Amino acid sequence: MKYLLFFFLFSSQLVIAQDKPNSKLFLEQFKPFVGQYFEGEIVEGGKEGDGFTGKRLLMQVMSYDDHEVKIPFYVGEDKSRTWILNYSNNVITLKHDHRHEDGSPDKVTFYGGTAPNEGAVNSQIFPADHETCQLIDYACQNVWWITMDGATYTYNLRRIGSDRVFTVKFDLTKSVKSNYKPWK
Numbered sequence: 001m002k003y004l005l006f007f008f009l010f011s012s013q014l015v016i017a018q019d020k021p022n023s024k025l026f027l028e029q030f031k032p033f034v035g036q037y038f039e040g041e042i043v044e045g046g047k048e049g050d051g052f053t054g055k056r057l058l059m060q061v062m063s064y065d066d067h068e069v070k071i072p073f074y075v076g077e078d079k080s081r082t083w084i085l086n087y088s089n090n091v092i093t094l095k096h097d098h099r100h101e102d103g104s105p106d107k108v109t110f111y112g113g114t115a116p117n118e119g120a121v122n123s124q125i126f127p128a129d130h131e132t133c134q135l136i137d138y139a140c141q142n143v144w145w146i147t148m149d150g151a152t153y154t155y156n157l158r159r160i161g162s163d164r165v166f167t168v169k170f171d172l173t174k175s176v177k178s179n180y181k182p183w184k
C-alpha cells in the first residue's frame with residue numbers, strides 16, 4: 001500500500017510537471033524567434049544543379065500563434081517557399097506553400113503530412129499524407145522531419161526506397177538582417 005501511494009503521488013507530479021503535449025511544447029519553441037531571420041547550410045543531400053547548392057539559404061519565423069507557425073524558406077532570390085506548421089488535436093501538420101512571384105499558388109503546393117502522434121519536444125516526423133500522394137505521386141514515399149532545440153533548426157526530407165535525402169540546418173543563435181518577404 002505504501003508503494004502504491006508513492007507511485008500515485010509520483011505519477012501525479014509527472015502529469016502536473018508537463019501538462020502540455022510534446023507537440024505543443026515543440027511549437028512553442030518558435031515563439032521567441034518571431035520576426036527573426038537565420039542563415040542555413042545544406043548538411044546532407046546537396047549537389048550541384050539542385051537549385052539550393054551555392055545559394056544563400058535563409059529562414060524566417062514570420063508568424064506564430066497557438067495553432068500555426070509560418071516559416072518562409074528563401075533560396076537565393078527565390079521567395080516561393082513557406083513551411084507551415086499547424087497544431088490541432090495534439091499533433092502537428094507540415095505543409096509546403098509554394099507561390100509564384102505574383103503571389104499565385106504554384107500547381108504543386110500544400111503537400112506534406114501529419115505527425116502520427118505528439119512526437120518529441122525537439123523533433124516532429126511527418127510522413128506524406130494522402131493529399132501529397134495525389135498531388136505528387138513520387139513524393140508518396142516522403143518523410144519529412146523537423147528538429148528544433150532552441151539553438152538549431154533542421155528541416156529534413158527522406159524518400160523511402162531511394163537515395164533521396166535533404167537536410168538544411170539553421171543556426172538560431174545568430175540572427176541576420178533581412179527584409180525578405182515571401183511571394184504572397
